[in-house]
């Protein structure tokens with residue numbers, strides 16, 4: 001990965017930390033719905049004709065509406081929500097018509113545009129803040145327990161631990 005990309009990921013992670021701090025959202029699990037609402041976005045569940053859509057955001061004058069595919073698992077919906085909040089914070093200006101999110105933005109980071117990579121980095125740091133993850137990993141040392149504490153999927157937790165060099169593989 002080149003340096004410019006690494007910097008934009010670091011920027012996205014910092015933006016997530018800043019948003020959590022500015023809105024006084026802390027502890028586990030992170031209340032992503034409350035955070036979205038504090039930023040002016042209402043959160044709705046929806047069904048899509050195309051089941052490969054995991055959600056989206058419709059921007060309005062101030063804030064907007066975030067939609068989550070109600071057929072997805074709760075942890076998946078949570079990650080989608082955090083990812084959409086990332087787009088709202090980082091990329092809103094580039095998408096005046098809103099964003100529709102096709103699947104597996106998480107599993108396949110290599111296939112995605114830089115914006116998707118940034119939104120995923122934002123989401124990971126929002127739902128699994130680095131310092132908290134480090135503390136909990138020290139205390140519990142279990143991917144399963146941390147996934148439960150942070151209310152994320154096992155694969156998201158595993159990947160986060162790998163990214164923070166706490167685990168050798170995922």
Ligand SMILES: [Zn+2]
Pocket residue numbers: 083087101105115116119
């Ligand atoms: Zn996206």
